[in-house]
Amino acid sequence: xxxxxxVRGTHDLLPDDSRRHRHVEDTAFQLVRRYGYGxxxxxxxxxxxxxxxxxxxxxxxxxKEMYTFSMKEGESITLRPEGxxxxxxxxxxxGLAQSLPLKLFYRGPMFxxxxxxxxxxxxxxxxxxxxxxxxxxxxDIETVSMGFRFLEALGLGxxxxxxxxxxxxxxxxxxxxxxxxxxxxxFRSGLSEESRNRxxxxxxxxxxxxxxxxxxxxxxxxxxxDCLTPSAKDYFDQLCQGLTDIGVPFxxxxxxxxxxxxxxxxxxxxxxxxxxxxxxxxxxxxxxGLIGQMGGPATPGIGWAAGVxxxxxxxxxxxxxxxxxxxVPMGNAPQAMVLADRLRAAGISVELGFSGNMKKRMAxxxxxxxxxxVILGEDEMARGAATVRDLDSGSQTEVALDRLTEHLxxx
Numbered sequence: 001x002x003x004x005x006x007v008r009g010t011h012d013l014l015p016d017d018s019r020r021h022r023h024v025e026d027t028a029f030q031l032v033r034r035y036g037y038g039x040x041x042x043x044x045x046x047x048x049x050x051x052x053x054x055x056x057x058x059x060x061x062x063x064k065e066m067y068t069f070s071m072k073e074g075e076s077i078t079l080r081p082e083g084x085x086x087x088x089x090x091x092x093x094x095g096l097a098q099s100l101p102l103k104l105f106y107r108g109p110m111f112x113x114x115x116x117x118x119x120x121x122x123x124x125x126x127x128x129x130x131x132x133x134x135x136x137x138x139x140d141i142e143t144v145s146m147g148f149r150f151l152e153a154l155g156l157g158x159x160x161x162x163x164x165x166x167x168x169x170x171x172x173x174x175x176x177x178x179x180x181x182x183x184x185x186x187f188r189s190g191l192s193e194e195s196r197n198r199x200x201x202x203x204x205x206x207x208x209x210x211x212x213x214x215x216x217x218x219x220x221x222x223x224x225x226d227c228l229t230p231s232a233k234d235y236f237d238q239l240c241q242g243l244t245d246i247g248v249p250f251x252x253x254x255x256x257x258x259x260x261x262x263x264x265x266x267x268x269x270x271x272x273x274x275x276x277x278x279x280x281x282x283x284x285x286x287x288x289g290l291i292g293q294m295g296g297p298a299t300p301g302i303g304w305a306a307g308v309x310x311x312x313x314x315x316x317x318x319x320x321x322x323x324x325x326x327x328v329p330m331g332n333a334p335q336a337m338v339l340a341d342r343l344r345a346a347g348i349s350v351e352l353g354f355s356g357n358m359k360k361r362m363a364x365x366x367x368x369x370x371x372x373x374v375i376l377g378e379d380e381m382a383r384g385a386a387t388v389r390d391l392d393s394g395s396q397t398e399v400a401l402d403r404l405t406e407h408l409x410x411x
Contacts, residue, residue: 009122100133262289
């Protein structure tokens, strides 16, 4: 048993890790509530077709990274690799079209079978938002800026860069697809095997290739901005102006794309150089064709997702916000338990010392981050009092037991 380890690509969240994770998740939830979002919780597994249809049959996630299982009934289910597809499925399953517009927040574990590395695990966690029912640049401005405000609230505003691009409307994308194929086709033999397979099925995904030879070829490829219709250009101009008006800094990255056809208009990523190669910490875009492709009513949508592990690494240590009071009984343990129960009932966190001499108990109180120590000595107890030592200032005072709760609540 001594050799047991967690499965590769998973890790235990010990209390300090868990506190950092919870801080990221709670910061996100508290902020998006100001924008009118409610929380949705979807199952961690879905029928495989939910992800195969939304992520693309030929995508790396579907072909290489999903954890898929066959059930006894012959059905195929998959642990969710991302959150948007499950939210879209829930929108359709629960008949929520009559409730539009909808603003939904989610959080929880995701699963991808990929090579573990810094900030990337096979079981990882995300927070994300989906804004359904509004096809207007104002929705994009609000959604992108909300992502920036979230990162600001984590103290990361100066550590990230917002990269922004437009994917145009359907007419723009079709024109760009044709222009991209026309450019890449003469280089077909020089492309990697994966990119050759993508060229006819989904040429935009060639732009995402990590192959160095492919990167050299696509460096001079035409840009989406060269193929925009006037209305698509106006949409993007409104987005850029709106972000400028509310003070959200950004850079336009004309190479930032999304390969699947249901994406349109806005694509964005918040990146950092502080995590090495894995530089994206929050990403999103507009996906007006997704729900219709899944068999639901045509419904515009935009959203983003952020990796909790990466944000936790960027944010560093988070101090405990609810510092306890340590009770150190010197000979009257039953009375100490009664006192601890009374203080906890009044909303005060209590760390009760069960054993050891005074020095060891004080060391444990310090390790627990206690703000004060209540010492129950025999003489004080005889007077109906306790000694309270403030661990921040070092001051010490005797307090009557019937006033102890009020005394500690005031500190």
